[in-house]
């Protein structure tokens with residue numbers, strides 16, 4: 001047992017300033033942090049209930065859906081993944097999961113634990129699936145649910161979804177997609193693409209701290225949940241009970257994380273203020289500038305340019321350069337966090353996130369300057385100022401282009 005005397009009480013925690021340019025959590029606007037400091041309301045207080053209703057409306061906007069069953073599950077993005085899987089799957093149900101990175105792999109694990117009979121198709125890390133190969137697999141497996149990641153944060157790969165959704169429906173399967181990293185950064189069209197179930201997280205392009213998982217279920221998925229023969233394997237994530245709290249019953253299920261819900265409402269209000277379209281364009285512009293700067297330093301993307309996400313850029317670590325010393329120096333000298341490689345890319349790649357509030361010219365400039373300094377000090381033959389000049393040209397061209 002740890003013993004403390006009063007004088008040994010830890011001082012108030014005071015984190016060092018950081019610029020979060022990794023795979024999440026991302027930079028959070030001060031207005032969102034301030035919302036978290038507001039006094040608590042009870043989880044059934046009429047004002048809190050009203051905030052939940054507003055949040056549902058805001059989530060329908062960011063997901064571009066009319067789905068009634070749209071809400072924020074308590075827990076991080078992985079809780080959203082688990083909520084979607086355990087509510088749609090009953091033991092023995094066939095599920096097809098497309099794996100081209102770490103998060104597709106996680107979906108396999110979650111589905112197996114939920115008792116699904118899982119079939120997997122794979123693509124190497126960095127690649128995306130062709131709709132025809134997924135259609136073939138769907139015809140072979142005849143799954144109840146097809147699971148796929150829209151924005152694979154472990155590789156920066158941006159998976160086109162629409163044709164795969166169509167292929168799933170041709171075979172009467174449901175399509176469930178992971179939009180943890182895509183939501184708020186690239187187009188996510190739940191109704192337009194006819195997606196049955198979707199989950200996301202708050203700490204990537206929504207620029208809110210981690211802690212909630214927005215989810216949405218369409219009519220087909222809601223019917224599947226309503227017609228289950230067995231109880232959902234997770235008590236906590238059972239949507240039939242959670243929806244009674246988010247719906248007009250206001251039935252107590254668990255105490256909502258009040259402050260997190262304040263933060264999400266604020267973060268979504270900021271998305272509305274900016275407008276989804278402008279937000280997506282901003283992500284695209286800053287990514288172009290970042291990639292121009294990285295290319296000017298001779299760095300190569302892990303993903304084809306054509307399928308590279310704007311909000312998460314995964315680059316190969318140059319030959320002869322070690323991963324950790326560079327990331328340590330970025331953190332120590334500039335306060336910048338970027339991500340390392342995951343799975344087979346561990347030690348081989350860096351992941352740079354320009355997500356939400358973090359997707360700004362000032363951060364692109366800071367990161368490129370810091371990275372160039374590090375790499376030149378380590379002896380890479382990079383022309384001084386080359387990275388910033390390349391990025392700056394992208395911004396200049398953009399300012400000059402007709403709107």
Ligand SMILES: *Cc1c(COP(=O)(O)O)cnc(C)c1O
Pocket residue numbers: 024076077078079081103149151152153154178179180181201210
């Ligand atoms: C971050 C992430 C998750 C997991 O979210 P957590 O909030 O870390 O639980 C799942 N899928 C993708 C694609 C992610 O980027």
